[in-house]
Amino acid sequence: MHNCHTHNACIETALEAAVVICDDGGLRFTKLRRAVLELVWTSHGPIKAYDILDQLDSSIASVTPPTVYRALDFLLENGLVHKLSSLNAYVGCSHPHRHHECYFLICTGCGEAMECCNSGLVDAVALTGRQNNFKPKSITLEITGECGDCQGRH
Amino acid sequence: MHNCHTHNACIETALEAAVVICDDGGLRFTKLRRAVLELVWTSHGPIKAYDILDQLDSSIASVTPPTVYRALDFLLENGLVHKLSSLNAYVGCSHPHRHHECYFLICTGCGEAMECCNSGLVDAVALTGRQNNFKPKSITLEITGECGDCQGRH
DNA sequence: TCTAAAATGTTATAATATAACATAATGAGA
C-alpha cells in the first residue's frame, strides 16, 4: 500500500521537482511530458505504457503509441521515471534529484512498487563487479514478494 | 566472452543435468523440451524466444510460438533456464541443482550473460526485505556493463 | 525574421507473448 496519505500532494511534489530538474538541465518539460509524468504518478503503482495511452487526454496530444513511448523515453533518460522490466511497467522516481542505484520491492498483493536505495546493496553490486572484472553501467534490481500490509491479508 | 573452451561439453553437461533433475522430480523431459534447452545452451549468450523458434527443427515440433513458450515455461519453472527481463531473452542456468538466488552480469560488448551467486548480495537483499517488512519471493538482478575481455577493445 | 533543432503527428509494422480450443501421447489404476 502506498503510505502517502495525501497522494495529491505527492503528485504535485513530483511534478514540481520535475520542473526544477528540467529547468536546471535546460530540458523542455512540455505539456505532453508533464501529462505523462502526472499519469505515472497518479497511478499508485507501476503503470503500463498502453494504460497511459488510454488515459491520455486527446486534447493534449495524439493518442498513439509513439507519443507515449517518446515521453517515457524522455522521462527515463532524465531519471524522472523508472522502468520495471519484470513487469513492463513504469513508475515515477521518488528521488529524482539523486537517483544513483535504485531498486524496487514489488508487492504481488497490492501492486505497489516501493523504491529503495541501500548502500549495502550498492556496495555488494560494486564488489561483485570488481571480483569479476566487470564494469557495471546500469542495474536492474526488482524484488517481487509481499509487503507488510499484504502479508496479513490471506 | 564465454570461457568454456569446449562449449559442446558444456551443452552436454547441461542436458545431462536436466535429465537427472527431471528424473528425480518425476518430470517429463520430452524431445521438444530437450531441443529447446539445447538451443538455449547452444547459443553462447542469452537467446530470444523467436530465435529459438527460427532454429527449432520442424521434425521435432510444430514451429509456432506456443510451442516454444510452453517449453520455456517448463524450463523456467524447473530452474533449467532463466529469463533476463531486461533483454526479453533466455539463458541456461549454469547450476540448476542449486539455484537459489542468481544474478547476471550482462556484457553489452559480447552479449554474454555471466551467472553469479554471491552471498553478499543475497544477504543484502534479505536484509532489505527485513528492514522494509517485505517478504521476497523472487529476485530479478541484472547488471549491464562491460566484461573484462570487452573493456580492452575500444 | 530566419533557421536549425527539437518535438510531435501519422501510419504502418515489428517484436513479444498468450488465449482458446482440438488432438495426441502418456502412464497409473482397474
Added chain:
DNA sequence: TCTCATTATGTTATATTATAACATTTTAGA
C-alpha cells in the same frame, strides 16, 4: 491389457509491447 484422466502438443487467432519511417509543427536562438 484396457480405460481414462492427465499432461503435452497442435493449431489458429489475437493480445500486448514497442519501434520505424517520414511528415509537420513548435521552439529558441542567431
